[in-house]
Amino acid sequence: MKEIWITLATVIVAPLVGGVITGIDRKITARMQNRFGPPILQPFYDLSKLFSKETIVVSNTQILYAFLFLVFNIVAVVMFVLKMDLLLILFILAFATTALILGAMATNSPYSRIGAHRELISVLAYEPVLIAMIVAIYFVTGSFNIEDILKHNSLLILDLPFIFVAFSYVLTIKLRKSPFDLSTSHHGHQELVKGITTEFSGPVLGLIELGHWYELVLLLLFVWLFFAKNIFVAITAILICYFLEIVIDNISARLTWKIMLQLTWSVAFGFALVNLIWVYIKYRLL
Amino acid sequence: MVNIYLLLIFLPMIAALFILLINNSNFRKAIVFLMSAVLISASIYSISQGDRLLRLSHSLNFALEYLITFADYFLLAIIFLIGTKLKNKLISLLAILQFVFMFVFEFKVGKLEVENIFFVDHLSFIMLLLINIIGPLIAIFALSYMDEHEKHLHLEKSRQNIFFAIIMLFLGAMNGLVISNNILWVYFFWEITTLCSFLLISHDQNEESIKNATRALLLNSIGGLSFVIGIIFMYYKSGTVALNEIISSQDSSILMIPIAFLALAAFTKSAQMPFQSWLLGAMVAPTPVSALLHSSTMVKAGVYLVLRLSPVFIDTWLSKIVAVAGAFTFVSAALLAIFQSNAKRVLAYSTISNLGLIIALSSIANVYAIYAAALLIVLHGVSKALLFLCVGSIEQGIGSRNIEDMDGIKYKMPIVAFLTLLGSVSMLLPPFGVLITKWIAIEVSTQNIVAMLEIILGSAFTVVFWTKFIGKILSDGKDKNKIEKFEFVKHIPLMTISILVVLVSIFLIQFTNTFVVPFFKSSFARYSGVSSSNIKELYVKDFFGFNPVVFFGVLIAAVVLGALIYRLFKPKRYVPVYMSCENSDNFGFRGEKDKVVPFEFKNYYFETLTNEETVTLIVNVLSMALIAIMFGVILK
Numbered sequence: 001m002k003e004i005w006i007t008l009a010t011v012i013v014a015p016l017v018g019g020v021i022t023g024i025d026r027k028i029t030a031r032m033q034n035r036f037g038p039p040i041l042q043p044f045y046d047l048s049k050l051f052s053k054e055t056i057v058v059s060n061t062q063i064l065y066a067f068l069f070l071v072f073n074i075v076a077v078v079m080f081v082l083k084m085d086l087l088l089i090l091f092i093l094a095f096a097t098t099a100l101i102l103g104a105m106a107t108n109s110p111y112s113r114i115g116a117h118r119e120l121i122s123v124l125a126y127e128p129v130l131i132a133m134i135v136a137i138y139f140v141t142g143s144f145n146i147e148d149i150l151k152h153n154s155l156l157i158l159d160l161p162f163i164f165v166a167f168s169y170v171l172t173i174k175l176r177k178s179p180f181d182l183s184t185s186h187h188g189h190q191e192l193v194k195g196i197t198t199e200f201s202g203p204v205l206g207l208i209e210l211g212h213w214y215e216l217v218l219l220l221l222f223v224w225l226f227f228a229k230n231i232f233v234a235i236t237a238i239l240i241c242y243f244l245e246i247v248i249d250n251i252s253a254r255l256t257w258k259i260m261l262q263l264t265w266s267v268a269f270g271f272a273l274v275n276l277i278w279v280y281i282k283y284r285l286l
Numbered sequence: 287m288v289n290i291y292l293l294l295i296f297l298p299m300i301a302a303l304f305i306l307l308i309n310n311s312n313f314r315k316a317i318v319f320l321m322s323a324v325l326i327s328a329s330i331y332s333i334s335q336g337d338r339l340l341r342l343s344h345s346l347n348f349a350l351e352y353l354i355t356f357a358d359y360f361l362l363a364i365i366f367l368i369g370t371k372l373k374n375k376l377i378s379l380l381a382i383l384q385f386v387f388m389f390v391f392e393f394k395v396g397k398l399e400v401e402n403i404f405f406v407d408h409l410s411f412i413m414l415l416l417i418n419i420i421g422p423l424i425a426i427f428a429l430s431y432m433d434e435h436e437k438h439l440h441l442e443k444s445r446q447n448i449f450f451a452i453i454m455l456f457l458g459a460m461n462g463l464v465i466s467n468n469i470l471w472v473y474f475f476w477e478i479t480t481l482c483s484f485l486l487i488s489h490d491q492n493e494e495s496i497k498n499a500t501r502a503l504l505l506n507s508i509g510g511l512s513f514v515i516g517i518i519f520m521y522y523k524s525g526t527v528a529l530n531e532i533i534s535s536q537d538s539s540i541l542m543i544p545i546a547f548l549a550l551a552a553f554t555k556s557a558q559m560p561f562q563s564w565l566l567g568a569m570v571a572p573t574p575v576s577a578l579l580h581s582s583t584m585v586k587a588g589v590y591l592v593l594r595l596s597p598v599f600i601d602t603w604l605s606k607i608v609a610v611a612g613a614f615t616f617v618s619a620a621l622l623a624i625f626q627s628n629a630k631r632v633l634a635y636s637t638i639s640n641l642g643l644i645i646a647l648s649s650i651a652n653v654y655a656i657y658a659a660a661l662l663i664v665l666h667g668v669s670k671a672l673l674f675l676c677v678g679s680i681e682q683g684i685g686s687r688n689i690e691d692m693d694g695i696k697y698k699m700p701i702v703a704f705l706t707l708l709g710s711v712s713m714l715l716p717p718f719g720v721l722i723t724k725w726i727a728i729e730v731s732t733q734n735i736v737a738m739l740e741i742i743l744g745s746a747f748t749v750v751f752w753t754k755f756i757g758k759i760l761s762d763g764k765d766k767n768k769i770e771k772f773e774f775v776k777h778i779p780l781m782t783i784s785i786l787v788v789l790v791s792i793f794l795i796q797f798t799n800t801f802v803v804p805f806f807k808s809s810f811a812r813y814s815g816v817s818s819s820n821i822k823e824l825y826v827k828d829f830f831g832f833n834p835v836v837f838f839g840v841l842i843a844a845v846v847l848g849a850l851i852y853r854l855f856k857p858k859r860y861v862p863v864y865m866s867c868e869n870s871d872n873f874g875f876r877g878e879k880d881k882v883v884p885f886e887f888k889n890y891y892f893e894t895l896t897n898e899e900t901v902t903l904i905v906n907v908l909s910m911a912l913i914a915i916m917f918g919v920i921l922k
Contacts, residue, residue, distance in 0.1 A: 055858035058872070059762060064849040071845045087728055095715060098753055105757030108693075108872040109863035113887045116757065120750055121890070127746035131728065135742070138732055198864055258895065273739075280735050 003082060010081045011074060018213025019043045021220075025246055029186075032250045043209075050206035058107040058199050065103030066200060066207040072096035073214040080221050083146040086134045093218065096211065097123055104196045115195030119183035121257045125264035126170040132272040136163045137225070139279045150228055157226040157237075159282075162275035164226050168241060169268040173260070174219055177249035180260055288340050290332045291404050291465055294414070297324060298458035306451035309443075314450055315429055321454060322422030329418035329461075333411045337808060339402040339467065339530060347403060355392065358474045359385060361481060365507065368484070372500050380507035387514045395521065398470065400528045405467035408805035412660055413464035413590055416667045420582040420783065421457045425450065427675050427779040428574035434682055435572050439490070449489055453578065456482040460583045464590060469520065469527045473513050476555070476587060480506040483584055486575040487568050498567030505564045509554030509588075516547030529594065533809060538598045542920040545599045549592060549608055550913065556588030556641040558615045559909035565638060569630040573678025576630065580637045581671035586663060589644045593659055597809045601651035603919050606734055608649040611912040613731070613740035615642025618905035620747035624754075625891055625898045629677045629687050632755055633670065636713065639744065640666045640720075643727060646737055650730050653806060657826070658726040660802045661794065665712075665719045668790055672783045673709040676702050679776065683769055689755060690888050694763015699770040701777060705784050707759050712787050714752040717839050719791040724748075754889050764873045792839075798826050 023040035030037025039045075057063065076092040079085075097119065104116035138144050140159045141152045149156075157164055173180040178187070184195035192198070200208055220238050227234035255263075301321050305314055342350065362385045369378030392398070432446050459478035466472045480503065488499030521527055523540050535541065552558075557565035565585065569576050579585060592608070599605050616639050623635035640662060647659035679702045680695060681687045696703040712718040724745055731738040790797060803826070862872050865885075869875040877883040 056861050057858055058861060058863050060853070061760065063852060064846070067845050067849045067852070071841065071848070075841060087725060091716075091721070091725060094749060098715070098749065101753055102757055102760060106760050106762070107863050108762040108887070109865075110885055110887045111864065117754075117890045120753055123753075124746055124750050127749065128743050131742040131745070132739075135728070135732060135738060144729060193864060261895075276739075277735070284733075284735075 006081055007078050010078050014074075014077050014217045015210055015213045018216045019047070021216060021242070022213065025242075028243070028246050029250060032246070043213075047206055047209055050209065051203050053202035055203055056201050057204065058109070061106045062103050062200065063204055065099045065106065066204045066211075068099035069096050069103065070207045070211040070214070072099060073211040073218070077214050077218045077221070080146065080218060083150065085144050086137065086146060086149070087131070087144050089218075090130055090134060093215070094123065094127060096215070100196060100208065100211075104199065107199045109199050111193045112196055112198040115183045115192055115198065118192075118257050119196050121261060122173050122180070122183060125261050126173045126268075129166050129170045129264065129268045129272050132269070132276055133160075133163050133167050133222075136160055136272070136276045136279050139276070139283050142283075146225070149225070153229075155227055155229050155233070159279055160226065160275055162271040166268040166272040166275075167222065167226075168244070169264070169271075171219060171223075171241070172245060172248060173264070175216065175245060177245050179248075179252040179255040181249075181254060182257055182260065185254070288342055288404070290328055290335070291340065291406065294325070294328050294332065294418070294465070295458050295462040297321070297328075298454040298461070302451040302454035302458070305454060306447050309447040311433075311444070311446070314446065318422075318425050318429060318450060322426060325418040325422050325457065329414040332406070332414065335406075337407045337804070338404075340404040340406065341402050350403070351397075354471055354474050358388065358470075358477065361474070361477050362388070365477070365481060365503070368503065372496070372503075374500055374504065377500070377504050377507055380504070380511050384507075384511050384514050387511075387518065391514075391518050391521070398468075398521075398527050400468040400526075402467050402528065402530065403471075404465045405528075405530045406465050407808055408801050409590070409594060409660065409809070410464045412664060412801050412805070413586070414461065416582045416586065416664055417457060417460045417464070419786070420667060420671045421453075421460070421578065423779040423783055424574050424577045424581070424671060424675065425453050425457075426775060427577075428453070428572070430773055430776040431574055431678060431682070432572060445489070449486070449572075452482050452485050452489075453574075456486070456578065456583055460587065463587055467529050469517055469529055469532070472529070472591075473510075473517060476513060476551075477510055479555075479584055479587055480510060483568070483579060486579075487571045489571055489575065495570045498564070498570050501567050502564035505554050505561045509551040509561075512547045512554070513551040516544045516551060518544075519547060520544035533595065533597045535598065539602070541598055542602065542604050545595055546604060546917055546920050548595060549604075549916070552588035552591040552645070553611070553913070554588070555591075556585045556645065557638050558588075558611065558642060558645065559618055559638075560906035560913075562615070562619065562638050566631060566634050569634055573674060573681065576634075577671050577674035577678070580634070580674055581667040585637065585641055586667060589641055589648065589659075589663060592645050593648045593656075593663070596648045596656065596659075600649060600810075604916065605649035605651065606737075607912065607916045607919055609646045609731075609734050609737045610740070611909065611916060612642045612645030612647075612649065613737040613744070614905075614909055614912060615639065616646060617642075617740040617744035617747065618901070618909070620744045620751065622898060622901055622905075623751040624747060625893075625896075625901070626751075627689050627889070627891055629680070629689050629692070629755070630674075632689065632751060633673050633677060636748075636751070637666070637670055639748065640670075643723070643741070643744075646731070646741070647723070647727055650734060650737070652730040652733070653810075654726050655730040656806055656810060657798055657802050658723040658730070660805060661719060661798065662723040664797070665723065665790055668783060668786050669709050669712045669718075669720065672705060672780065672787055673713075675780055675783070676706040676709060679780070680706070689758050692758050693761050693886075694765055695759060697763060697766040698768060700768065701770060701772070702780070703759055705780055707756065708784050708787060710752055710756050710759070712791065714749065714756070717791060717837070717842060718787075719794045722794065758889060762872055795826055 020040065022043045026042060027037040027040055072092050073096045076089050076096065079089050101116045101119050104112040137149060137156065140156060141149045143149055176184060184197050197205060197208060223238050223241050224234045227237045298321060301317055305317055362381050366378050366381035369381055432449060436444055436446065456479060459475045459482065463472055463475035466475065484499050484503040487502050488496050517527065520532065523544055524532060524535055526532060554561045568579055619635045619639035619642060623632050626632045626635060644659050644662050647655045677687060680692065680699060683699050684691060713720050715721065727741050731741050862869055865875040874882040874884040
């Protein structure tokens with residue numbers, strides 16, 4: 001019974017949090033660009049506007065994929081809050097992205113297809129880092145279950161500093177912030193129009209937008225996991241982390257997919273690997 | 287009682303003889319249908335008999351021993367002759383070496399008595415089900431496929447009698463391989479499958495098919511030689527050639543040398559790196575051959591052997607290296623699949639990749655690893671049979687096996703496109719079982735950090751190449767004319783296999799409890815180390831506290847329902863794709879003077895980054911190094 005209430009609360013609260021964070025993001029970004037920026041609740045106005053529009057599609061399957069994207073993201077967040085298996089949560093998150101990619105590939109639009117392929121390359125770049133992160137957490141805590149991971153008696157960040165660095169790096173890709181906003185972007189995106197979401201519009205785009213909010217909450221929950229022992233430290237860490245993402249977003253130019261792949265695999269995965277090996281030796285061999 | 291097992295082996299062989307001699311289309315079809323019914327019911331009947339060790343009457347045993355011994359030498363002689371005919375000295379040399387080793391061994395040791403001829407346990411059941419249900423379905427599909435195939439080739443005289451005879455022989459040999467207790471018999475059936483695969487790959491008798499068949503024969507002959515050496519060492523180390531005694535031997539550390547040789551043989555048969563090239567070359571054969579080699583027979587013989595011997599070497603240094611080698615094949619084949627635009631090559635690399643995962647799982651000392659290995663044999667077998675037959679049908683329909691030519695296949699061939707979609711989704715996405723085995727693989731491989739890293743990278747690559755494949759099958763195409771006609775003999779086997787794909791995933795937990803857990807209990811029971819991790823009961827209610835089918839089933843149902851309701855309540859308008867409003871349809875835009883310029887978008891194959899040859903070279907060198915390490919570890 002308790003689980004049902006938690007699930008319901010999560011489903012309702014998560015998009016509110018996600019929306020507000022997006023609003024703050026837009027405000028800060030605007031200030032950094034010497035603009036005044038929209039009100040903080042603007043994302044909610046945008047979303048309600050999207051849902052009030054006429055449904056225009058190129059092909060029917062797009063609606064299904066948008067739904068899948070949303071539902072997989074919701075499920076991933078709920079599973080996190082219910083303290084289930086981390087690896088499984090990661091798989092679900094990957095399927096959300098797969099659904100979006102397939103949705104973009106279902107039409108014959110070159111823009112959305114190139115966006116889809118760039119998204120696929122992003123998956124190739126960040127997925128190993130994310131799995132490595134979860135395995136490293138397993139080595140430290142002896143479990144894949146969030147329930148047991150939370151019982152660990154110190155901050156995870158103390159054992160996994162490099163993993164955290166790698167995760168923050170990957171976060172930039174996951175949040176589609178510059179320099180890794182290849183597949184679609186919040187800013188002007190001339191060469192690909194709107195990339196992976198080009199062919200989505202109106203309420204269907206609304207579903208995807210909503211899905212992104214859930215995704216954002218989940219990613220910030222991952223940050224929280226590193227500091228879970230102390231809630232104040234955790235909130236501070238999340239705020240700093242997200243602020244840094246905004247700064248990076250505004251000071252860097254978009255890179256090509258090739259450079260992204262090379263950088264992520266060498267820098268981020270390299271960092272994760274070093275940390276992984278030392279926690280393996282520390283907790284498994286010694 | 288014992289007759290049912292003899293029937294499973296020898297009846298298909300007798301049927302093969304009839305098919306070969308009487309080259310009549312209707313007769314052949316009748317025999318194939320009849321044999322399918324017999325094989326399916328016989329395998330189910332034999333399973334209902336339960337685990338058993340069977341001995342034959344003395345005279346029959348004696349006769350069979352001699353028959354198989356002589357047939358074995360005869361087989362090697364044939365391979366030698368094929369080698370000379372192909373002017374490939376290496377094949378002839380390998381055949382001679384196997385012949386000499388075998389002869390000297392049997393001459394010196396004298397008569398090798400194995401009391402129990404058949405060793406039938408739940409692993410054999412799993413294999414029997416796979417061979418005798420998927421095999422005949424592929425054979426039935428081949429009936430219509432080969433007619434069409436020969437129409438394209440304009441043969442004067444049909445060669446289908448040879449084709450179906452070999453397929454029947456193949457199925458009989460596979461049955462023999464998985465129920466024989468005498469490892470010499472296993473070797474004999476192993477060699478038959480080698481010969482059959484050579485004959486099937488070279489079936490079209492053109493230059494390319496003969497070349498690729500020669501390569502298959504050569505690489506599998508290396509495996510054959512390794513098998514013989516393994517048997518000889520096995521006898522001198524353990525004093526027995528009976529599988530049931532080998533896997534229950536108490537002092538397994540002395541058996542590492544023979545196990546390493548047998549593992550090498552399994553690597554060649556299962557097309558592990560660096561032996562992968564024969565399986566890639568095998569796709570020149572007619573599609574049912576690929577489907578057969580990739581799903582239920584041939585490659586599964588190798589993983590069967592590793593899983594069968596797993597209780598002997600699990601939790602040793604050798605098993606750690608084998609796990610690393612298997613996982614290495616998993617990651618490198620998945621990487622190579624990303625570069626492929628040829629649908630059959632994508633599927634072939636995916637097969638190699640999954641076989642690597644099965645081998646890795648078979649050698650990780652954890653109860654769930656063994657479960658996942660056994661499950662993946664079945665799940666992969668069923669899905670891959672479906673996928674190969676579908677791609678074969680598409681190839682006959684549109685005249686190409688290139689993924690880039692499959693635009694709009696959902697309009698042209700709706701049934702096959704849907705089944706291809708089902709097959710590829712079952713290899714990647716929930717609620718299907720392959721995903722669950724991947725999940726288990728990552729969770730259990732934490733005890734072997736190198737294998738774990740390989741599996742992590744491999745699963746990322748797997749997502750990429752399958753998503754590309756699935757995206758293309760669903761994509762829009764200009765040509766929307768339906769070219770598919772419903773054909774009973776062609777579509778019914780396809781649909782049956784696709785139903786099996788769904789059923790295996792739905793009843794995954796029941797299947798595990800009925801077949802995999804008893805196998806684990808009987809083979810691994812004495813290894814407390816394998817099942818130590820807080821498992822009170824071996825039977826599974828769910829995987830890691832999670833019933834995948836219920837969960838994902840509800841999830842998918844909710845999504846589909848949601849989308850349907852959404853469609854009903856929201857009227858929608860269709861528009862062409864966005865091309866700066868300079869287009870009237872989805873396939874071109876108005877250029878200069880309103881001339882329509884068509885556009886197309888191809889999948890990324892990363893040619894600018896690297897290419898298949900470079901990667902193949904690197905992974906071949908690395909995998910050879912791994913095999914050297916494997917042998918280095920066991921040398922005392």
